[in-house]
Amino acid sequence: MNRKKIWLSAPHMGGEEIKFVQEAFNTNWVAPVGPNINAFEDGLAAYNGVGYCAALSSGTAAIHLALIILGIKHGDEVICSTFTFSGSCNPIAYQGAVPVFVDSEAETWNMDPELLEEAIIDRIRRTGKTPKAIIVVHLYGMPAKIVDIVTIAKRYGVPVIEDAAEALGSSFRGQKLGTFGDMGIYSFNGNKIITTSGGGALVSNNPTWIQKAKFLATQARDPAPHYQHSEIGFNYRLSNICAGIGLGQLRVLDERVHQRRGNFSFYKSELSGLSGIRFLEEPPDAFSNRWLTTILVDPVQFGKTREDLRLALEEENIESRPLWKPMHLQPVFKNAPSYINNCSEVLFKNGLCLPSSSNLTISERRSVVKALGSSA
Structure with missing residues (x-):
């Protein structure tokens, strides 16, 4: 037997992470705010060629906020890839919405576009309502048939959330995954291609949505000298320490x-x-x-x-x-x-x-x- 365990997907530090983490300690930026977060968001957006980014505590949190921003409520239906990790679809349940699962095609193992359209048509026939969103997953880093999926989604007016948790660095026709849909998400869990120890991000070309995500991720605190809240918020913001790890990881x-x-x-x-x-x-x-x-x-x-x-x-x-x-x-x-x-x-x-x-x-x-x- 091998004495040393060979892991499925272990974290791999690049060497510069400690510099950014130490700087956060030296400047006392240890809260979920600070220069590392801003730089990490800017770096992620630039790498992926997308306009705006919110650094969050997990990819699951990013999906949850995306659903809230899209107005998903109790009883709404959200289509999701069935061949995925539960983090892709659990946020649907958080909102009291109904997941509608669509199977894969054999070429990429991701959501089957033809079956997706069949599902949309059938849900309209059965419920009289169009599904409120589509969560398509790029599994194991392999691009889904994303152009076909987005085309179908637009035909029926359904927004697309791209779950690129496993696909940072992947692309289709030269365009980075996570940037084809209305919103995209990434994960920086310890087993991902780069890590912040735990973390995620939401990206979009819609600045209002990303601003809303950051607001909701910090307990939805209204702009007031005292603590005032007009909406339910969440503790979903990435810490400045973890963002420092991410900055080092982005470089490799x-x-x-x-x-x-x-x-x-x-x-x-x-x-x-x-x-x-x-x-x-x-x-x-x-x-x-x-x-x-x-x-x-x-x-x-x-x-x-x-x-x-x-x-x-x-x-x-x-x-x-x-x-x-x-x-x-x-x-x-x-x-x-x-x-x-x-x-x-x-x-x-x-x-x-x-x-x-x-x-x-x-x-x-x-x-x-x-x-x-x-x-x-």
Whole structure:
């Protein structure tokens, strides 16, 4: 067994983070306000080519604020990718709204545009109302068919929230993900391509929305010499300390994308001889940050299941993880409307995420390949 654990996606510091954190301590900017936050927001907006940014405590908080800004209320329906992490859809429930889950297409594993349109038409027929928003997720850094999705959304007048929590640094036709919809969100959790230890961001080209997000994220305090509140607010602002970590991480973001893509290339090259193992390829015009390298296992061809492989890696102290369990299969969302083509269920059954940290060594990558190969 490997003495040192090989993690699925570990944080990777660049070296400059401590400079910004120390500066925050030296100047006593340790609250959720300060120069690091402003610089981090400006840097994120510039990197992604979007007008405005609010640095927040998590990607989930960013989705929640986006829904509030769009006026989502109790009983409203919000369409969401079913093949995703629960943070994408939990905020719908926070608002007392109803998630409507739409399945994936096989090329990118993201929301199926054709099924999306079917869902919109059917919800209008059944309820007499158009869904109030669409949350589309770019899974594992792979761009969804975002131009098709936005086109359909505009046809029916439905705003789009892009969940690019896993896709910072990814692009489609040269445009960064998170900037195609009405609003986009990012996550800087410890396992993401860059981290602020915990954090997220909301971006948009609408300055009023981002100003509103910052207001709501700081307990919706009215401009008064005393504490006065005319709306319900939240404690969602990123701290100046965490933003300092983010500033250092932004400086190595493109390097991290290169390293993660290097993991994918290595695994694909080394495992290409194994029958029954398939990788997710980039469609034309798509550029993935390859946040996680994922494989599909054909148990008939390969002779082992995805779970057999996961357990074989675990025996060698190597962390891997099944692909996301679709939300329409989760007990908490069992009664939610869903439009399913079985794609996500097959992906969950047969898919595995391989160790993809940007600081993986050649030796560690070879250990992963060896463990997979020996189980064949």
